[in-house]
Amino acid sequence: xxxxxxxxxxxxxxxxxxxxxxxxxxxxxxxxxxxxxxxxxxxxxxxxxxxxxxxxxxxxxxxxxxxxxxxxxxxxxxxxxxxxxxxxxxxxxxxxxxxxxxxxxxxxxxxxxxxxxxxxxxxxxxxxxxxxxxxxxxxxxxxxxxxxxxxxxxxxxxxxxxxxxxxx
Numbered sequence: 001x002x003x004x005x006x007x008x009x010x011x012x013x014x015x016x017x018x019x020x021x022x023x024x025x026x027x028x029x030x031x032x033x034x035x036x037x038x039x040x041x042x043x044x045x046x047x048x049x050x051x052x053x054x055x056x057x058x059x060x061x062x063x064x065x066x067x068x069x070x071x072x073x074x075x076x077x078x079x080x081x082x083x084x085x086x087x088x089x090x091x092x093x094x095x096x097x098x099x100x101x102x103x104x105x106x107x108x109x110x111x112x113x114x115x116x117x118x119x120x121x122x123x124x125x126x127x128x129x130x131x132x133x134x135x136x137x138x139x140x141x142x143x144x145x146x147x148x149x150x151x152x153x154x155x156x157x158x159x160x161x162x163x164x165x166x167x168x
Contacts, residue, residue, distance in 0.1 A: 002142045002150065003158075004095060004121075005048055005106040007066070008114050010034040010135040012058040022056045022084065030058070033135040033163040034065040040166055041137055042069035045159075048106035051076055052094055054083035059108045062135065066106070083109045091117040098147040105147075121155035129160070136162040 010030035026034065047070035053063050060079075067077065082090055086109055098105050107114075115132045121140050122129065132138070139159035142150050 001103065002098075002144055002147055003104045004140045004142070004150070004155070005045075005104070006114060006118055006132075006138040006140070007062065007106060007108045008111060008132045008134060008136045009054075009056070009058040009062040009108065010037075012134075025057050026061045030062070030134065031065075033168060034062045036166060036168045037135050037137060037161065037163055038065035038069040041161065042066065045139070046104060047072055048104045049076065049102040050078070050098060050104075051106045051108065052078050052080045052083060052098075053108040054086075054110060055079045055081055056084055056110075059083075059110070063108050083107070085110050085113065087113045088116040088120055092120075092150070092152075095150050096148045100146050100148075118157075120152045121150075121157075123153050123156055129157070133162050133164070136160070 010026050010033040012024045012030055013027035051063065051072065053059050080094065091113060094107065111132055118132065118138055119129050138157065140155035141158050142154055144150060144154065
């Protein structure tokens, strides 16, 4: 079995219009979201063995909270340029390229691609997914031996948590 966590970055700031999109940091609300969600989830779930993260400031800052709470080694985290605003097919390629020695992975990215990817993973009996709000965390389980077998409609949604579901 393989397990894939998906995490959309927390709320980012648009305050400085001189910053390139990739450089936008989290706003205060985003740091509160990321800290609360990471503390909640990391006490319930095992840490990923490998993390693929978009290179943007907001995704990196969001991941930092999870990295600290899970005590992830820096060597487990990989900054992947193609995750920035990645579309569904790119996300499938990244998931299918994960090493089969790793059973549990986390991908940190952006909408709309992350929502499209998550929706396409859903197997027939899974619940419907709406647009992933900022700092939404999903857990998908796959009854497969290889990441290459992660294809559309093969994922079972096990967890769907966002800050509002925790009262944040």
